[in-house]
Amino acid sequence: MPMPEQIEITVNGTPVRVPVGTTAAVAILISNIFCRTSVRGEPRGPLCGMGICFECRAEIDGIAHRRSCQILCAAGMKISTDLRQDV
């Protein structure tokens, strides 16, 4: 099977290469970090995978609170999770 074309994005500033068609949620998962910190400070990752639960929300290209499972990675996309914040 031919390898799908790869594109480069960044997750919390670190470059990551992913195949075309990869969602931002998957880019976050394969970076071994989590999407958001909950109200009580727990790490959270995707639950529903289909745009319902909002657990995968992250900042994408400067826009906060986007459902990363519904957004396809594009070359140069900047994804930031909120885990660096103190809670």
Place this chain on the structure above:
Amino acid sequence: MTSAAKTEVDTLVVGGGPAGMWAALSAAECGMRVAVADDNPEMGGQVWRAELAKTAPEVAGLIQKLREAGVQLLAGTQVVDQVAPGVLLAEGDGGASYLGFGKLILATGAREQFLPFPGWTLPRVIGAGGLQALVKSGLPVRGKRLVLAGTGPLLLAVAAYLRAHGAEIAMICEQASRSALASFGAALLRQPEKLLQALSLRKALTGIPLALNCWVVAAHGTVAVEGIDIWHEGKVKRIACEYLACGFHLVPNTELATLLGCRLVNGYVEVDEFQRTSRPGIFCAGEPTGIGGLELSVVEGKVAGLAAAGREKAARKFFRRRRMLGAFARAMDRTFALRPELKNLVEAETIVCRCEDVSYAQLEREVSWRMAKLMTRCGMGPCQGRICGPVTKFLLGWSPDSVRPPLFPVTVGTLAHSFSGCNVDDNQER
């Protein structure tokens, strides 16, 4: 306020899964101008979700036919409100847009039912359908050890899919009993095409332990799931895993139907034989009318599309098949009904509302969904109760009593289009 694009069609379909796509094609082939709006980045819905941007083969042909019939395919378009009779407001990458229609077909599909247990909020505890969607979106699972737990045939289908992608399936835990499954087996025998699907699944799952009367009681891990405890044959057993995929059957997406005033019965949108809802000119097809799976959704979509185009006679041709598939769906509901023991998995400190981190102990003190919202913020976060609403229905018998626009969180710019005469600058703040 920037101006919003406007689409104007005879028949608007909301939802681009099997029911919606077939409804759109059926109406378009009768000469209607048709558009399909779907919030996902590609058409296909959940069951036909594109795999790394490669459209599923069943869908590619259908999309081709839709294009040839002149159907507008509006992917990445989330319907959030009705701003006037016959006009919906949607949000997409290009901002807000208006969708004007003569007839409306709701094919909004279903989501997974989740149940809380200690540790269910840990990262890498994911819905069964959700994990499949993520793998289709590029998540590698080769060599990963995982467990599937919950109920229903979706668990088996997802297990087969994940195994084909190189995952090691440590176990499948099905909460239904052997006797419930035996009667389901009898229903399968009456439906040759379903039986063939079941047999091919069984082959794909050879060698994977499938436990009945078995359910997850806890997930453990420091920053992500590392193992789970399952209850099986009177004992608790620990299993190590890197993912837990859990699904406790499906919940229909009825928020838009409710907002539009369509009558619901037992949680499903009420429709007549032509898939007409209680609201004139609004039809509904697929899972929101009753969880029935792919084949039933296709047939209901065809009936709705033809009926919306005024071709009742042509629609009648599908009634017999719809009746047969409907009987099978009801047998599934009985077989995979959730056992009451699952209500006891939640502990006092277990989070029930994940958006607002509301624990079961906080909710136990409340008397209704409305009071819980007021007192604890349960259901008030961005998912708007879509996950915790069905949970509290099962655990506490509550039912959400209203739906308010916008149906999903939107930008202020989009929200401004909900109010006529409002004059504000476009704003990306949410």
